[in-house]
Amino acid sequence: xxxxxxxxxxxxxxxxxxxxxxxxxxxxxxxxxxxxxxxxxxxxxxxxxxxxxxxxxxxxxxxxxxxxxxxxxxxxxxxxxxxxxxxxxxxxxxxxxxxxxxxxxxxxxxxxxxxxxxxxxxxxxxxxxxxxxxxxxxxxxxxxxxxxxxxxxxxxxxxxxxxxxxxxxxxxxxxxxxxxxxxxxxxxxxxxxxxxxxxxxxxxxxxxxxxxxxxxxxxxxxxxxxxxxxxxxxxxxxxxxxxxxxxxxxxxxxxxxxxxxxxxxxxxxxxxxxxxxxxxxxxxxxxxxxxxxxxxxxxxxxxxxxxxxxxxxxxxxxxxxxxxxxxxxxxxxxxxxxxxxxxxxxxxxxxxxxxxxxxxxxxxxxxxxxxxxxxxxxxxxxxxxxxxxxxxxxxxxxxxxxxxxxxxxxxxxxxxxxxxxxxxxxxxxxxxxxxxxx
Ligand SMILES: Cc1cc2nc3c(=O)[nH]c(=O)nc-3n(C[C@H](O)[C@H](O)[C@H](O)COP(=O)(O)OP(=O)(O)OC[C@H]3O[C@@H](n4cnc5c(N)ncnc54)[C@H](O)[C@@H]3O)c2cc1C
Ligand code: FES
Numbered sequence: 001x002x003x004x005x006x007x008x009x010x011x012x013x014x015x016x017x018x019x020x021x022x023x024x025x026x027x028x029x030x031x032x033x034x035x036x037x038x039x040x041x042x043x044x045x046x047x048x049x050x051x052x053x054x055x056x057x058x059x060x061x062x063x064x065x066x067x068x069x070x071x072x073x074x075x076x077x078x079x080x081x082x083x084x085x086x087x088x089x090x091x092x093x094x095x096x097x098x099x100x101x102x103x104x105x106x107x108x109x110x111x112x113x114x115x116x117x118x119x120x121x122x123x124x125x126x127x128x129x130x131x132x133x134x135x136x137x138x139x140x141x142x143x144x145x146x147x148x149x150x151x152x153x154x155x156x157x158x159x160x161x162x163x164x165x166x167x168x169x170x171x172x173x174x175x176x177x178x179x180x181x182x183x184x185x186x187x188x189x190x191x192x193x194x195x196x197x198x199x200x201x202x203x204x205x206x207x208x209x210x211x212x213x214x215x216x217x218x219x220x221x222x223x224x225x226x227x228x229x230x231x232x233x234x235x236x237x238x239x240x241x242x243x244x245x246x247x248x249x250x251x252x253x254x255x256x257x258x259x260x261x262x263x264x265x266x267x268x269x270x271x272x273x274x275x276x277x278x279x280x281x282x283x284x285x286x287x288x289x290x291x292x293x294x295x296x297x298x299x300x301x302x303x304x305x306x307x308x309x310x311x312x313x314x315x316x317x318x319x320x321x322x323x324x325x326x327x328x329x330x331x332x333x334x335x336x337x338x339x340x341x342x343x344x345x346x347x348x349x350x351x352x353x354x355x356x357x358x359x360x361x362x363x364x365x366x367x368x369x370x371x372x373x374x375x376x377x378x379x380x381x382x383x384x385x386x387x388x389x390x391x392x393x394x395x396x397x398x399x400x401x402x403x404x405x406x407x408x409x410x411x412x413x414x415x416x417x418x419x420x421x422x423x424x425x426x427x428x429x430x431x432x433x434x435x436x437x438x
Contacts, residue, residue, distance in 0.1 A: 062157065064095025069104075077101055078163040080127050092158040098124060099154035107172040110210050110299045112251055112437065115154040119437060121251065121299075122153040125165035131156065172296070175212070176201065180291045181264055185225070186352040188232035189271040190318060192255065193284055194264045195293060201265065203258045205304060205325035206434070209265065209297035210249040213283045217243045220277075223285045236273035242282040250280030253408075253434065254298070255321035257329045268321040268352060272438060302408070302434040304329065308337040309404040314389055314417050316344040316409030320352055322434055323408055327357075331364055340368045340393060344385025344413060347376040368393075385409075386417040390424065400426055407433040 018031060025034040026042060064072055072093040079088055092101035099115045099122050102108070112119035120140030130149040133141070137151050153164075166172060178195035185191050203209070220242055225233050252267040271285055272278025287293065304326050311330070315323045320343060330339060345351035351371055361369040372381045372388040381388040394400060405426065407417050414435060421431055 062095050064093075067095065069093045069096065072096075073159075075159045077158055079169055080163045080165050094159050096158050097154050098156040098158055098164060099152075101158050102153065102166070102172070107166065107169050108249075108296065109153050109166065109172060110251065110297070111154070111249060113154075114248055117152055117155050120152065120435070123150045124153045124156070125149050126151055126156070127163040127165055129162055131162070171299075175294050175296055176209075177292060177294050178265065180287045180289050180293060182289055183224075183287060185229060186268070187350050188229040189236075189273070190320075190350075190352050191269050191271070191285060192266060192352070193269055193287060194261070194266045195295075196264055200263050201258060201298070203254050203265065203298045204300075205254065205257050205329040206302040206322045207298040207300045208251045208253040208322070208434075209295045210251050210299070211280065211284065212294045212296070213244060213248045213250055213280050215244050215246055216283065216286075217241060218282075218286055223282075224288075233273075237275075238271075238273045238277055242277060242279075242286065244279040244283065248279060249296075250284075251299075251436075252284070253300070253302075253318075253322040254325050256325050257332065260328055260332060268318050268324075270318040270438075278438070300434070302406075302432060304406075305404060305432070307404075308335070310338045310402055311340065311404050311406065312389070312393065313339070313341040314343075314385060314405065314407045314409070315341070316385055316413040318436065319408030319410070319413075319434070321408075323406060324353060326406060327360070327367075331360065331367070336366060338366050338368065339364075340370070340389075342370045342372060342381075342385055342389040342393070344372045344374060344388070344409065346374050348373060348378060384416065385413065386420045389417075390420050394424055400424060401430075403430065405431040405433075407431060408436070411435070411437060 022028060022031040025031070025036070026039040027033045027036050072095050075092050075094055076089045077092050077098060079090065090101060090105040090107065096104075097115065099109055099111070109122040109124070111122050115122070117134075117136035123141060123145065126149045131151065133146050133151060134155045136155050137146060140152060141150055176197055176199070178197040180193065181196045182194045183191060218241070220238055220240055222242070252269060254265055255268040256266045258265060267284075269281055269284045272281045302322055313323045313327065323341065327339065327341060341357060343351065343357070348354070348371070354371060357369040361367050370380055370388070370392065371378070372383065372385040374382065374384055381392055397403065403426070405421060407414060409417070414433060418431060418433065422428075
């Protein structure tokens with residue numbers, strides 16, 4: 001400005017270039033220094049992402065997966081323990097997982113994650129040369145199961161010459177149909193949904209079935225919300241579209257023994273609110289009496305143990321479902337041992353079946369029912385349910401070794417309860433639990 005000397009020539013195209021150059025070298029002030037700390041740290045991060053991506057590619061994808069299934073070497077999976085000679089072995093393509101190969105042959109193992117190695121439901125027992133457990137096997141299966149040869153079928157490649165025990169293959173091939181018989185909103189986000197199966201179905205208390213969820217796109221207004229729950233739904237921001245792009249399966253535990261529900265399957269389903277509400281629970285919440293549904297099962301190992309030991313049930317959220325079924329079954333068969341049920345909820349209006357449990361407690365002197373509220377004071381215990389049961393029952397119990405525990409609830413509650421029981425010295429074998437993973 002002082003000398004009048006021409007320093008640079010600039011035009012609009014250059015300005016555009018300069019803007020993108022600034023973004024490229026991440027020097028947002030001078031636009032000249034491509035050794036600035038922001039760029040250097042981003043470059044190191046980028047290199048790390050690239051290297052870990054290459055490692056993950058080799059660690060998680062097999063070459064055979066890039067070849068279409070029909071061109072791959074064929075192999076067979078042998079199923080042991082099957083009474084049905086026809087289904088003793090199934091066709092498979094090299095590169096498939098046992099989960100995929102069984103599914104192609106119409107044998108669908110239970111799964112909440114569609115083969116994504118995250119739900120832990122697709123376990124099978126390997127017989128013969130058992131492959132080393134994967135990281136997902138170790139994370140999702142307990143040590144005694146790993147030792148017994150159980151592996152997740154969705155992480156188990158075919159072609160290792162192992163035989164597979166899937167229990168009864170006919171159970172995996174069978175699809176049941178049912179009609180929705182009733183829907184009751186028990187709390188703002190817990191609904192009792194009852195189905196009348198086309199054919200009677202035996203279902204042990206603690207078991208679950210897998211609902212077949214079809215693809216759908218519906219407006220959230222399709223869900224009937226009672227007037228006194230509208231505020232809760234509004235606060236949870238559950239408007240907009242409910243969308244599921246592909247068929248999937250979701251597990252729901254029976255909430256009362258079928259023989260005490262006139263053959264109906266009764267579930268207690270929790271809605272999963274959020275920016276993208278849960279696909280399975282949204283489907284369940286859009287069901288209306290008269291709708292036709294399909295499901296498979298029943299499955300699961302969560303069950304009452306034989307014998308008349310003193311029992312402690314600890315639950316929260318939809319974990320009420322299998323525990324309630326077990327408690328119904330116990331009293332139906334005339335249980336005389338002490339039975340304790342500690343159930344945690346945020347407030348009284350989030351707790352289902354409170355009157356029913358209170359009526360049980362009034363009727364059966366050996367039933368001790370405690371509702372533990374974490375966000376609202378009341379006549380009963382308050383705080384977290386695992387702490388309340390520890391302080392109110394377990395700490396002063398004369399012999400914890402005599403107790404049998406049944407635990408089911410949200411992941412944080414389940415983990416805290418299991419940790420608390422371990423700290424009190426309760427043996428793992430005395431604690432049965434069901435992990436819904438949500
Ligand atoms: C053995 C067993 C028994 C069970 N029994 C019961 C029962 O009795 N009652 C019951 O209610 N449940 C039960 N469950 C849990 C149930 O099977 C489902 O896992 C649960 O309903 C959630 O499934 P969903 O399809 O609704 O949610 P998903 O669609 O799987 O989503 C899970 C969560 O992720 C969030 N999410 C999804 N997509 C996105 C995204 N793109 N971005 C951000 N967040 C996202 C959702 O909001 C939701 O909170 C059981 C599970 C198991 C394993
Ligand atoms: S299908 Fe979910 S872990 Fe295998």
